[in-house]
Amino acid sequence: MTSILLAGGGTTGHISPMLAIGRELRETHPDWDIIALGTPDGLEAEIVPRAGFELLTIDKVPMPRSISPALLKFPGRFSGNISAVRRIISSRGVSAVVGVGGYVCPPAFLAAKQAKIPLIVHEANAKPGMANRLGARLTRPGRVGITFPDTQLRNSTLVGMPMPAEITALDRSDAAQRAGFRADLGLRDDAPVLVVTGGSSGAQKINEAFLASADACQEAGIQVLHITGAGKGEELREATAELSDYHVVDYVDGMHRAYAVADLLVARSGAATVSEASVVGVPALYVPLAIGNGEQRLNAAGSVAAGASLMVDNAEFSAATVTETILPLVGDRPRLEEMSRAASALNYPTDAAARMAGILTRALEG
Known part of the structure; x- marks a missing residue:
């Protein structure tokens, strides 16, 4: 054998x-x-x-x-x-x-x-x-x-x-499937969805910025699915307990579901995240982790240059980034559609x- x-x-x-x-x-x-x-x-x-x-x-x-x-x-x-x-x-x-x-x-x-x-x-x-x-x-x-x-x-x-095949086969234009995934994740189908994730290990800087701006997200009429990483979301979960449209989870079983429901993704720019988001055409704002070989910034460079995503340095990411950049972008449907087309045009294998x-x-x- x-x-x-x-x-x-x-x-x-x-x-x-x-x-x-x-x-x-x-x-x-x-x-x-x-x-x-x-x-x-x-x-x-x-x-x-x-x-x-x-x-x-x-x-x-x-x-x-x-x-x-x-x-x-x-x-x-x-x-x-x-x-x-x-x-x-x-x-x-x-x-x-x-x-x-x-x-x-x-x-x-x-x-x-x-x-x-x-x-x-x-x-x-x-x-x-x-x-x-x-x-x-x-x-x-x-x-x-x-x-x-x-x-x-x-x-x-x-x-x-x-x-995973679930990601390469994902069709974000399938409204029925998208609605089904939203329901599975406890989301409504009548408001934009912002998906926030720091990857399996979480991202403290991202979590802190959204902790300080959670009320603004609710007031903007935006649903947030915040994937904090195991053991990283207790403070955020407590702070948003009364916010009906702010959903805090440790992880999502099957990230294709998160990509399907997202109108905008905020994430670290690990190679898998950048590749998967590009393949499925999810508009993104990347916050590269400034350690190692500096590879996370490089991973997202092509996507940013093509207009498929934005990038904000980890040191610069704050509650102001959420309120002044992210929330207006989630509500800008024409720009999101343009970013999605740019991601798909990258033709990732x-x-x-x-x-x-x-x-x-x-x-x-x-």
Whole structure:
């Protein structure tokens, strides 16, 4: 039996494309064994098994950024992780490794190289992270899939962002479906909907700004679906308890429903969010998280340049942004329609999972 090891985790930005690739492989090769590799304390520990995939785990071993006792222990712990993945490859008869980024990927990439099996990489962000830069160096030309056309990464080819079929098949012009999703989410069908989300980890700056402007949202006649992230919304929930059109939830099961009901999306500009919003044509205002490689700003740059979205720096985002920019925009139907058309015109690939599966299949064929 052909066995494939999917490696990645830590954030939904890694887990979502990994699962999309896994589902595609299961559909096209039902006789293959698709297993995932993550850490026991990452989001994947809950999400991957819930999605129906077996998850194997290794320790999370981040590279220390300063001289410390952890730095002295790092080589041994990292080497131990490589050995652990080698044992998985051997015991499960793994034929290839597909990595999407995260702490587990460097040892998985090196183990695949040592085992002399094909290594396939998907890079979600416009600016590649350290793990996938390593993976791109270890594999062959054409075996690295990238999401954005301007991404600079060795051996890469443009495939887009692997995403759930519910999103690629979503038709926001289907009024009946949209009304059904609004009802499911407790929303009325006679007022604009603003969807606010900070991703799986939440976004404190965004939450604070809407906490200070929640009354203004209600007064403007706008419904807000605010997805705060687990454990991040208690203060907001208490403050808006008497506001009938302000809905605070930890998460939405199936983000395609949130995209379907949104007249405007306010969100971080993770690669998955930007790609999904563009594919379904949701007008957006992005608040890039100013950490890491600065990749979130780059992820949204093409969308902003095309007129499909706006961008406000995290440091500048405030209650005034909500009242002076967001609320007027939610009520500007002609401009929202123009932004939606601009998003759709970006022509983001919608078959990225299939393209990644094709790369893998060709690699196995030699």
